[in-house]
Amino acid sequence: MNRPPNISRRPRIALTTYSVKPRGGVVHTLELAEALRAQDVDVTVVAMGDPGTRFFREVDAPVRIIEAPAWGNTLEERVFSWIDTMTSGLNAMRNDFDIVHSQDCISARAAARVRDAGAPFHLVRTVHHVDDFTTQALIDCQRNAILEPDRVLVVSRLWQERLRVEYGVEAGVVTNGVRAERFARPVPRWRREEIRRRLGVGNRFLFLTVGGIEPRKGSKHLIDALARLKATRTNAPALAVIGGHSFQDYREYREQALGSLSGLGLEMGNDLLLLGTVPEGEMSDWFGTADAFVFPSVNEGWGLVILEAASARLPVVASDIPVFHEFLTHDVDALLTEVGNPDSLAAGMARLLDEPNTAHRLADHGPALAARYPWSATAEQHLAVYRDILGVWGATTGRTTAVRT
The missing domain is CATH 3.40.50.2000 (Glycogen Phosphorylase B;)
Structure with missing residues (x-):
């Protein structure tokens, strides 16, 4: 050489x-x-x-x-x-x-x-x-x-x-x-209401996730958890999914995951909203419109998007994979649930629905978490x-x- x-x-x-x-x-x-x-x-x-x-x-x-x-x-x-x-x-x-x-x-x-x-x-x-x-x-x-x-x-x-x-x-x-200031800017109320009208979610609790439908993101577990929540609630939450571009081909996994919706009692476009790739300038609006962020990955190098959600003061539910423990403390920075377990994930998501104080506490702590990076x-x-x-x-x-x- x-x-x-x-x-x-x-x-x-x-x-x-x-x-x-x-x-x-x-x-x-x-x-x-x-x-x-x-x-x-x-x-x-x-x-x-x-x-x-x-x-x-x-x-x-x-x-x-x-x-x-x-x-x-x-x-x-x-x-x-x-x-x-x-x-x-x-x-x-x-x-x-x-x-x-x-x-x-x-x-x-x-x-x-x-x-x-x-x-x-x-x-x-x-x-x-x-x-x-x-x-x-x-x-x-x-x-x-x-x-x-x-x-x-x-x-x-x-x-x-x-x-x-x-x-x-x-x-x-x-x-x-993380560029915290990008996600920390408040979303005007009219803009938030406009996005929610476009989605058709009204006042329902809206979870957001980023990464599309693919194995590494634990998408099937998330869909199963969403079904568990809908089966036990009169006003069930909705889930919006941003992203989906990948160099790898996840069509079979995606078809299986989305094909399971009707059998689980879920409806595409009502309970599950696939947004695809959204313009970068709108990302902060989507973070500001959602009520919480959920990220049940089974394999990550770090989890940059969690810091983005924290910057936007979104309470976070994530899987308890070891890499997340390097920068997240359970019940302080996020609710960490058992990886690959839809019941555990549903329980963590339910806490944000049922415990407003927990959701507010996690949201208030988000900027301090983001500021460390x-x-x-x-x-x-x-x-x-x-x-x-x-x-x-x-x-x-x-x-x-x-x-x-």
């Missing part, structure tokens, strides 16, 4: 991501880029997208879009064609950056190929979570995307330990963040990593894989 050069000028950082859609890792990429730029870092976002496309929101940082290939029929076809295309795009930028920081396995594999072909940059990878792939080709691809980078980061201690045990990789922890602090943590890497480059005769934890 070529030795990266000593840096005597302001280092150039690329943050790479596989998409321009509003998924957690993409949101992290854009927020980090803007927070770094606010600290006078030369940072560029590199992403895959359709010709002429833009990110789901305006980005206060330079952006380069690599034209995405045709959408393959299978997940394997999509992953490997996108890696090939990303490799070509990054190769054209091989001398433009001193650090390439990838936020997903597609862009990490591509960047590793370009680096190994002699490009003079150092490769950093943030592992937000590890997917449960079922084919050996994708399992190997994901594993290589963890082993190949020069430095690996995670956003939680849980994933730090998992990478150590399962992959033999020592990863450094950098926290996630500003993106400026996340940017400082990344700057420390980048400075350490540049120092290593100046002091060694070759590339190092040492990682500080």
Whole structure:
């Protein structure tokens, strides 16, 4: 491998991501880029997208879009064609950056190929979570995307330990963040009433969740819990679901989940409201319109959207997966329910319906929770990593894989 050069000028950082859609890792990429730029870092976002496309929101940082290939029929076809295309795009930028920081396995594999072909940059990878792939080709691809980078980061201690045990990789922890002021702004009463009229929920208690209908979000458990609440109440709550874009194909899971509605006594468009991807400028309105946020994930890297809900003073019901315990205390920051258990989830949701004082207490505590995780602090943590890497480059005769934890 070529030795990266000593840096005597302001280092150039690329943050790479596989998409321009509003998924957690993409949101992290854009927020980090803007927070770094606010600290006078030369940072560029590199992403895959359709010709002429833009990110789901305006980005206060330079952006380069690599034209995405045709959408393959299978997940394997999509992953490997996108890696090939990303490799070509990054190769054209091989001398433009001193650090390439990838936020997903597609862009990490591509960047590793370009680096190994002699490009003079150092490769950093943030592992937000590890997917449960079922084919050996994708399992190997994901594993290589963890082993190949020069430095690996995670956003939680849980994933730090998992990478150590399962992959033999020592990863450094950098926290996630939230732009609290964006979600904290009050929603005018007329706007709230307008949205509720559009949904047809009137004065019913409205739960909100973000992430679409997919296995990792525990969607079937949430639908089962909603049915339990409806079966025991004359004025049952409604559930609004935002999101749904995914690189993976969850059509079978989605069809099974939605196909169960009638048998559970639930009605699409009345009890369950699928909103899809909403304009980014309206997200704070949706948070301000809902009465509570529910997030029964079975696998997360962190749970950024919980901090967004907390910023909006929404009481939160979530699953008790270990990663949530790293920043949430049960009955203080959120109601944590047994993962994968619809009865436990329904009981937690029912507390917000039946105990107004509990809902108000959790809502009032939300801003304090969010205030602990500003993106400026996340940017400082990344700057420390980048400075350490540049120092290593100046002091060694070759590339190092040492990682500080």
